[in-house]
Amino acid sequence: MSSSRSSRSGGSNNSGKKTRAAQQSVRQLIESLETHRVNALTELCRIERVAAACDTEEDTRAFQGPMTAAWDYYVTTNQMLSELRGLTTEFPFCGDIVTDAQIRVRNDPDSNRSWNLAWLCLVKIIDDNLIPLYAASEAARLEMWDGREPEQSEVDQLAACFEYEWNMAVQNMLRHWHGTPTWY
Structure with a gap:
């Protein structure tokens, strides 16, 4: 029974780690857009695909402003x-x-x-x-x-x-x- 509990709690802990890692990845991508570290078509498209595939509405909304600004910067510069x-x-x-x-x-x-x-x-x-x-x-x-x-x-x-x-x-x-x- 203790091994069953251990595997369940380990599973949820891994799930929490994946969620935190995904949130950190989203933050890093947004920061790269905001600081214009990414300003090439292929990389902007790659981030755009990540943004479009977000699991949560919160992450999707978080990408909208920075993604829009990054595309504007790409064209105007x-x-x-x-x-x-x-x-x-x-x-x-x-x-x-x-x-x-x-x-x-x-x-x-x-x-x-x-x-x-x-x-x-x-x-x-x-x-x-x-x-x-x-x-x-x-x-x-x-x-x-x-x-x-x-x-x-x-x-x-x-x-x-x-x-x-x-x-x-x-x-x-x-x-x-x-x-x-x-x-x-």
Whole structure:
């Protein structure tokens, strides 16, 4: 009988240890978001998945503010642009696209559907066809042609190259989410 009691109390003690360990892990992840120790897409997505899988409503709510702020920081500090440019080595991603997408998201009343500014911006880039717009504009700039006036076919060809590489980068980043990142 004493061994039976001992195993029961040991089980509940282990359960308590797991709960404390889980709470400590949640606190550490939240602290890493608040101090911006984590500011890369893959790591933010990993923490986002942990937050979405929380067992308690209290933990879920604890993640909401810091996760929202971390995604905002990721976009506004140009880390998102840096990562997009890392994916577009031949034709560097145009920073004006990210800026335009941010403005559009912040002015969109439906943007409250997610806490994730990066995801919202990437979706806005696609939904509002910003890549073709900016690819054509960038390709037509005289700086792209060393000051000479290009033929329209040359501009179209360069714009197509921009579009292809920039679209691939955006799609690559969107693969980090299997669905809309929302708390509900």
